[in-house]
Amino acid sequence: EVLLVESGGALVQPGGSLRLSCAASGFIFSSYEMNWVRQAPGKGLEWVSYIRGSGDVKFYADSVKGRFTISRDNAKNSLFLQMKSLSVEDTAVYYCARDARLDYWGRGTLVTVS
């Protein structure tokens, strides 16, 4: 069974930093692209970042470029999102999702910037 579990969400002050993690299981992690997608309270879905299975190709939304860094540890089946210079606009539930087709999602982790 494919399972994605996010962690690391917290209440942080504007200008602060946070590192999110996504633990993957039930599939060959290194073979899959991974994404971070966020959802602000009461709003729609916003794609944040993408990383290829090998980790050598990464893309970011303009809203986070230069502030967020996506990475992965294939030996530990883990995906990460390092976030810095956080603003209130970054307040959201952050989901990790597998593949370009977003075929599996975690339950999300809440980041509150206030």
Added chain:
Amino acid sequence: DIQMTQSPSSLSASVGDRVTIACQASQDIRNYVNWLQQKPGKAPKLLISDTSNLKTGVPSRFSGSGSATQFTLTISSLQPEDIATYYCQQYTSFPYTFGQGTKLEIK
């Protein structure tokens, strides 16, 4: 960036109704469209990928169609458990983009 425009933004229908949600892309995205379902307080779930490929385990009353810039999600016979917000999403190029969502309610 490719804009994805969904219509309607909200929809009220009766159990058993045929429901259609439209999604228009701002440019040709070939068939690289997902349809996702999100129930209140839950994570989104993939229903359909590549315009019309139903994910394993998704009821057959859900179907997708379209090409180029016009895409459609259809529920052939609405069930109470289908109450959710539905999103289209393109993955033909970065940044991946979502429609604004269609909130489906029971009449």
